Structures are given as C-alpha cells and as structure tokens.
Amino acid sequence: MAKINEEMKRVVGEQRLGFMATVCADGTPNLSPKGLTLVLDDDHLVIGEVRSPGTRSNLTTRPSAEINVVDPIARKGFRFKGDCRVYAEGAEFEELVAFLRSQGAKSHIRSVIVMTVARVHPLISPVYDSGTTEREVRKRQMERLHELNMDLADDA
Template sequence: MLTPDMKRIIEEQLLGFVATTAPDGTPNVSPKGAFFVVDDKTIAFGEIRSPGTIRNLRTNSRIEINFVDPFVRKGYRFAGTAIVVERGTDTFGALLGRYRGALGPRMRAIVAITVTKALPLTSPVYDDGKAEPDVRRAWTTRFRKLQPNERFME
C-alpha cells in the first residue's frame, strides 16, 4: 500500500500532523516529529509528549496523519487504526529497532498505525497549471524572506 514516494515523504518531513478524536467527539490535531516506516502498510511514531493523543487512541483507535512538503505543497494523508505499544515490551523493542532518529531514549511508547487508506494531498496552486519547480522556487523565496539569516536548500 505505501509507495516509495509515500515512504520518502514520511522519512523526509520532520512533522506529521496527527488527527484523533476525544471521547466526547472533539477533534484533536497534534504535530508529531518521530515518525518512521515499519513496513509496506505500517507507519509509527514515538510517543514523547502526547498525553492527549494517547488518551484519545485508547478510546478510539482511528487516526489520520498528514505529511506535506511545504516547498512543493504536496504530500499524503494516511488513515488507519493505531495501537499503543508500551516501552518494556518485546514489540516496543522490535519497533524501536526500526527507528533511525535520536529521540528513541525519550519514547515512552510507540504508536503503530496500520494504514487502510492513503491519498495524495496537492495544493490548489497546481490547478492553475504551475509546475513543481516554480512552486518550490516561490515557497523557498517566501521562507528566505521570513528567515533572512537562515540558509534554505533549493
């Protein structure tokens, strides 16, 4: 189910925006930064500071995650079901072995998501016939103006 491009976006982007639902039906969106691909139908993130998200998932395992490359205004949305895997279990250790970042020691749990639906996200800017290099150039220029002392890749 997860294409090579989907895996690339998950691995390249530092934030995935996670949507869950509270027990009272209130929506909750929270950025997470410790995502990794487990296999062709599973992605996961490390729980570091996510008490609301974890509480919501214990009540309702349905989840959606969005990843967007801000420079090209494209990405993917993934829907599925999540399980919370606690530190100290064999499954936690196996999942942690797949994670390549520096935050592993801070993870209290890992949320493993079985992806049941994956769809592309594309900005309406492409509806006007813009090409990806032009969109990238425009957004790179915008970020440079916001942070004139930072260096952004082109």
C-alpha cells in the same frame, strides 16, 4: 496490495513531520504534530510518542486516526488513515524503539504508536490548478523561506 508506495515512503522519510488527528471522548478532534513519524513497512506508519498524552489516551479507546504529511516546499503530501495500536512495554515496544533509534530518534520515547494504513489520499495544493510546475512552486516557497529568515541572515 501494499498501501504505502515508494513516493509516499520518500515524502514521509524526508519530512518526518506528521500532523495526527485522533478523536476525543466528547467527539471533538485532537490534532498535534509528530516529528517522529516514520514508515515501518509497506502497510504501517510508526510514531514515537514523546509528549502526546492526549493522542495516546484517545487511541487506547478509539484507535481510529489520520496523519497528514506535507512537503511544505513542494506543497504536496499524503493523508494516511487507519487504526492505531499503542505499545508501551514488552518485546514489541523495545523492537519499535530500536527501529526509531536506528532512524536517528534521540528523545525519550514513552510509547510507540503504530498505524495500520487502510487508506491513503494524495494532497496537492490548489496552487497547481493554474498549471504551475513543481519547480516553480518550490522556487517560490524557497524565496519565501529566505525572506522569512532575512532577520537571521542579517545577524550573521
């Protein structure tokens, strides 16, 4: 059965920003943002590696990883876990780069990471525990964003 459903595809497609955790040689975590995180198909996520030598090096020897994608306005998202493969040359690499380009990627892509998603868990903020609706949460977050950007608005 497909691991990545329509709701997950929507959130990843809208956000494109995933936080990817890999495992370092000494067992410590390595966590870094990846703004080129996309759904490849029902079972795979794809990440354009532009400037992530640590992630890339970790995955070549320890393929296990987790990617969190969260909608910061809705305060909801997903945790994707699975093994990854890094493509840095050859026909598959070129095809994956072409896919990322077709999705609007402009940066120089040094390698492409593909995660075979084994498990997905939903993420939902405790703010919903009290019965707050998504509409209310969205409104509150938009107001907060607006407040944070007031300095910019004043300059305009």
